[in-house]
Amino acid sequence: MSAARTPVDASLETIVQQTLRNAAADSLVELAPTLVRDLTEIDWRVAEVLGSTYAQLTEAARYACSTGGKRVRPLLMAVAHRALGSETTQPIHSLAAAFQLIHTATLVHDDVIDHAETRRGRPSMPRAFGIPLAIVSGDYLFVRAFELAAEYPRSIIMRCGEACADLVEGEVLQEASRFDLSSGRDHYFRVIERKTAAIIAAALTSVAEIAAAGPAVVDALQGYGRALGLAFQIRDDLLDVYGDPDLLGKPLFGDLREGNPTLLSLETYARLDPRHQAEFERLFQLRRKRAKHLLRLRDLTQMTDASDVVAREATDWVDRGIHCLEALPNGPYRRLLEQLARGAAARRF
């Protein structure tokens, strides 16, 4: 089948190496070749199911999936599966491919909604293929994801579906609080629970179920996945203002531009004196922000200790996630899960 001919972009090894080097000062880097093999096989699975009889759709779908993402979900799933003592990750390949496709589908639809120009250093899907094709390609990725999930027992298909419903709910909640700094912390956490944490938790819970793990381990991986997802997303908020656009593959200030109240902007707003608070709010609410507005918003952020507070909050979630892992058998892959959680709160891309 021609679909499986070119397995992956060459950067897969680099991605794993970077992730592990960032995260692991110790011997864990020896696990890299095994994980590169796992991710390569999962990428194959993705490429294989994206074949369509119509070339343009295949091209669009593969473009969406080939732009060198971090493979956070498949990597976590492979490491978790091995941490539970599995000699091969083969039983989870289709499910990991499904979660990767669902993630990509939502990014594609996000880019339509947010009018994003770039994603991972390349033109976004709507930019490269137009809005109509971007919308239906996103649908196509969802459909293929569910076909992959259909290989598993009904409980896993349903968990996958519920995570997708959570994801959509997260989008709707986020949409409802655009340009609204009064939406507050609780609302923020409701959004990221659904948009980011739920799907990672569902992915890892499913891995535990496939590995026939006991309830304590299932709960542990769910708690770990949720905590890591929250930490990952909180770190994202910081990178949106303080990151390196070249490493991120997208311009800074996306959240500020779109008026998404991040934890960073909420904590900044709460800490400013009344005069600067009013200025921050006025600029935040502008529907079309110019560079000077964005830089001023960053200056105002730096007048407070909000970024330290937010960074600490991400670290707290990492600690909670690592604590959950105590229910897992000790070993290099469990230690790697710990390091990956630390990496999520310290990452630069």
Add this chain to the structure above:
Amino acid sequence: MSAARTPVDASLETIVQQTLRNAAADSLVELAPTLVRDLTEIDWRVAEVLGSTYAQLTEAARYACSTGGKRVRPLLMAVAHRALGSETTQPIHSLAAAFQLIHTATLVHDDVIDHAETRRGRPSMPRAFGIPLAIVSGDYLFVRAFELAAEYPRSIIMRCGEACADLVEGEVLQEASRFDLSSGRDHYFRVIERKTAAIIAAALTSVAEIAAAGPAVVDALQGYGRALGLAFQIRDDLLDVYGDPDLLGKPLFGDLREGNPTLLSLETYARLDPRHQAEFERLFQLRRKRAKHLLRLRDLTQMTDASDVVAREATDWVDRGIHCLEALPNGPYRRLLEQLARGAAARRF
């Protein structure tokens, strides 16, 4: 569960009565109460799965599903199931709800792509809820559809998935031929095979499988579903130019406006003399057509016998579909399937 409190819009009985009265000059109208009960239970199933913890999403999803559509797919599925001798349609309710949701999801995304203002006599989803919520609500409907499909064996989930992939492919093919009258008949049939026929064929094949029918009956219902889908879509082309906008619940000339080469416009174009052909093409290719352009396109259409040719083609497909039904046990529900096929090619809404 509050989701199942208000079952359906009041028009369900009217819809079935109209469909049957249009189609059946004989005693088949006696089947109406049974079918209204079937459709009511399928509507319940739809309403039930659309409940979300977030009210706005539930509201948007139910809005999309409650705008009094013709329920063609669930009705065909219920009649086919009964035609195979089933005393109750209970075993197919979830699947019929799934196909109804998939159909609705694609309409919602279509309305975003086509910038549609109205649908079934009410503001379209993007018009009523905005583009972001319309996009994610469409995703949500897909997700819930797959959760419903997950109640069935893997073969049915996969057939459902393949039909969705066909549907998306049909969208992409259609997009590729916008404003292009040289795309031709073969391309047109490739589009409607995927956009309309494949999903009806998949729905009826699945009903046959659930009823444990033999291969001859499975093939018969697949062939019937495909033929009915093609006839239905060809009729749609005619209604877009000659229909009654009040009955249709949407303005005329949608296909002409969006530059979709329908069978009617292709056959008109092929039949015009060179001078009028050039005029037809020029007007057809206008990206923003005014009322006078649309009316002139209709005038040019009426200078040929294209609408008769197209109507005959729809009738030919109906005949082929009815021929397929000979493999089914004789009885009132088989006769109703025949009448429903005739209705698809004669319908006014």
